[in-house]
Amino acid sequence: MGIDVFGAFQRNSDDGWQFVQKFYDGRRGHLRAWLGVASGYAGTIRPVRPLRRLPAEFDHYPFIYHTDGSVLAFLGEWGHSCLHGDEILDALPVLSIVSASIPLHLYEKAWPHENDPARWQTLTGLWRDADLPPPIAVCSRTDKPLHHTHSVEVEGLFDVTSCIQYFIDELIALRETHGDVRLVYGFA
Numbered sequence: 001m002g003i004d005v006f007g008a009f010q011r012n013s014d015d016g017w018q019f020v021q022k023f024y025d026g027r028r029g030h031l032r033a034w035l036g037v038a039s040g041y042a043g044t045i046r047p048v049r050p051l052r053r054l055p056a057e058f059d060h061y062p063f064i065y066h067t068d069g070s071v072l073a074f075l076g077e078w079g080h081s082c083l084h085g086d087e088i089l090d091a092l093p094v095l096s097i098v099s100a101s102i103p104l105h106l107y108e109k110a111w112p113h114e115n116d117p118a119r120w121q122t123l124t125g126l127w128r129d130a131d132l133p134p135p136i137a138v139c140s141r142t143d144k145p146l147h148h149t150h151s152v153e154v155e156g157l158f159d160v161t162s163c164i165q166y167f168i169d170e171l172i173a174l175r176e177t178h179g180d181v182r183l184v185y186g187f188a
Contacts (some may be wrong), residue, residue, distance in 0.1 A: 003032055007185025008064050008073035010169075011178035016057070019064050020178055022073045023185065024169075030163040034094050036081055037187055045160070046093040047124070051081040054184060062186055076186025085171055085181045092168070093161045100126050100154055107140075107152040114138050117156070132158045 004026035010017040025031050033045035036166065054062065054075065079085035102110075102124055110123040117135040121127060135156035161168070174181045 002026065002029075003037055003187050004076075005032055005035060006074050006076040006188055007032055007183050008075065009174050010064075010132055010182050010184060011174075012180040012182070017055070017182065019072050020174060020181065023183060025167070028094065030094065031158045032187070033096075034091075035083070035185065036163065037079060045094060045096045048083055048088055049081075051079055052103045054186075055082050058184070061138065064184075065172070069104070073186075075184055076094060077188040079188060080186040082182055082184045085175050085183075088171060088183070089168070093159050095130055096132070096158045096160045097157050098127060098130070098132065098158060100156070101151045102126060102154060103151055104149060114140075120158075126154070127156055127158075131163070132156075134158075142154075 004024065007023040009020045009023055012018075012019050030045065034047055036047040036049075036051045058075075058080075062077070062080060063071050064073040064075070066072050106124050110120050113119045113123060117138050120138050121135055136159050137157040139155050139157075140152060171181070171183075
């Protein structure tokens with residue numbers, strides 16, 4: 001059991017924001033983190049924007065209703081927010097920083113290859129089994145002399161945009177069809 005994203009895409013019209021379609025994601029931590037939930041699963045991802053709460057027209061009710069009173073979309077139980085399509089696309093790429101500790105002997109073998117992250121990853125074996133693309137940069141977090149340690153803290157920088165490409169593609173398609181769109185959402 002994890003944290004899922006519940007929401008709805010809306011389009012801007014002369015009559016205000018109108019429902020377009022439901023949005024649900026329970027797949028990966030990358031999107032949740034990018035939308036505002038801190039998660040160790042996805043490393044450290046800077047969110048698009050800090051959580052803002054629901055827009056005023058929701059009057060603190062996390063639902064979008066049909067004119068007949070039926071529920072069109074549930075917007076989660078907590079962490080409600082709203083992002084416009086432009087804000088989301090302007091925040092690309094989605095970068096994740098993942099920390100790790102490696103034995104000193106591996107660090108000494110791999111560090112001369114810090115400017116070649118793919119080779120560095122091959123030499124150390126770090127992050128190979130993670131749900132991540134190859135690192136685009138690697139840095140050391142060690143500020144003490146190496147002769148006083150058995151392991152070294154390192155960080156890898158990953159472009160995880162490809163991990164949420166399905167979401168980006170959906171947003172782009174909705175913008176092409178409806179113009180100005182936003183995502184109102186929350187978590188449960």
